[in-house]
Amino acid sequence: MSSANEILMGTQAGTFKPRTRQRGMFSYKTKKRLVPFLYVAPAAVLFSLLMLFPMITVLRYSLMDGAIMKKNAVFVGLQNYVTIFSDPVFWQSVGQTLYFTVMSVIFHLLIGLAFALLLNTQRIDPTLRSILRVLFILPWLFTAVIIAIIWRLLLDPNGVVNSILIALHIVDFKVEWFSSTKTALHALTFANIWAGYPLYMVSLLAGLQGIPKELYEAAGIDGANEVQKFRYITIPQLMPIIISIALLDFIWTMQVFPLVWMTTGGGPIHSTEVLSTYTYKLAFSSYEFSLASASAICILIMSMSVTYFYIKHQKAR
Template sequence: MTPFFIPARLRLSARRKRTFAPYLYLTPSLLVVAMLMLLPMAMVVTYSFQRSAVLQPDNSFAGLMHYREIFADPVFWSSLWHTLYFTLASVVMHMVIGLLFALMLNSPRINPALRSVLRVLYILPWLFTQVIIAVIWRLLLEPNGIVNSILTSLGIIGSRIEWFSNPETALHAVTFANIWAGYPIFMVSILAGLQGIPKDLYEAADIDGATGPQKLFFITIPQLMPIIVSISLLDFIWTMQVFPLIWLTTGGGPIYATEVLSTYTYKLAFAQYNLSQASASAVVILLIAIGLTLFYIRHQKAR
């Protein structure tokens, strides 16, 4: 035995302790995640392959029967289309409105006192829960509400419209309410990004004689693009899963006009008590969310 054998072994043991110690600290959190997230997801996946789960326990393997049933249901496909419309329209308008308001708040032409007031007003929708937002917009858009009164007095509409009860306007009304509720996260993120853009870029552009639109499209937006893409991906994931706002304003109606995947799954589970089929629908939503999350993680690593 050489005199250096024992110290080397001790060094190896210490190195292993340093390697595994962080994982030991994470163990309680990992156990909580496993119990609150992984276990329920595993149960939902299991239920989706059973003939009848929970209420009428039938653990026999059903294969892809419930998946075939939801894919054959026209309401599922209309819900998927409504989800895509609701999500894409919301994300795009969140980005546009958030960018415009952030540019306004970052402008040196605005008085500092006015800027402070506008900042509070613009961020106000972010402070409300979806339940409060649903109540606000139901009151504003009811037939005798202020929106109908203003539009009628201006001659834009000839008669009062039941925005949430009309199949032709319900989805647009819910989407508008969600746009109003969600733009502040873009505004705050983009405003932080604007304040981090080096002033030298704009000074060099001024020397070259660049106009305002040229500086916007060739300096500001390219510098903000990593923030815009990241927040857009997160907003897409969050908006796709919105439930309380739609449920409390329209309940997915009228006549499935605002039915989205979340309300469709909820009705399968708690209105029709078809928990196995609802689990299959939930698995589809889960797979879409996982795909978007992986895309977001890849984008973050690419940055």
């Protein structure tokens, strides 16, 4: 019974018979060239079926008029892109998506880093540290539905947050957090920040635990204070993790849909409309699948531009 190695090496028990190997449909050299492709074939087929095919289909839909809904949809070139680019709500969604994403990434990083430093310090009692570790990671364990329900209840005009604020005389009226055009986007971003920081915390904590203690000792001997140690040792050591995770977070947050949909649905008016809700409404409310596909391709391009930096950064490492 011949093995893959035999095919590759053309040998069996030390006897090399190149002529017998050339029998059959393919020559030895062709077989040798084909083997790597056979190894990647299952992954390539799966990728093509599950990723490439849907992406190409969406791209094709975005260039057609009335895709899915019309039996004889025709090619219209970039007309759908022109239509969505001329819609002011689309540009409002782009701006709000960027605000939501950038603020989320910044505060995820700041809160995650602060909690990671807190959990890494030796000045806290180990038992308390273990309790805090569980508490801080809790938001990560909840699904988007649960997070949406929690924040809808907390930020309800008759909810806990308003009760506390009124009791402390910070406000003297019931703030309609998700129901006011002035506060809805900020409230939504806040809920997303709360839901997402544990990923940073866990990753940065692992990074902090991997920094050699000798570096801090050497810096101490050289007279560096805690701020200088943080600035010149901790941050540079964590930088590869920070960049990787921030780029991934940027891509993920830009596509967030369930939290936005279940809290505000893109409203009031269009004050929390993000690209994902804008696209969803085009597809499943207006049945404009071609316009929705064009909008989805815009999200894809934005995500891929960030992915480019991520891959470049990974290669540089």
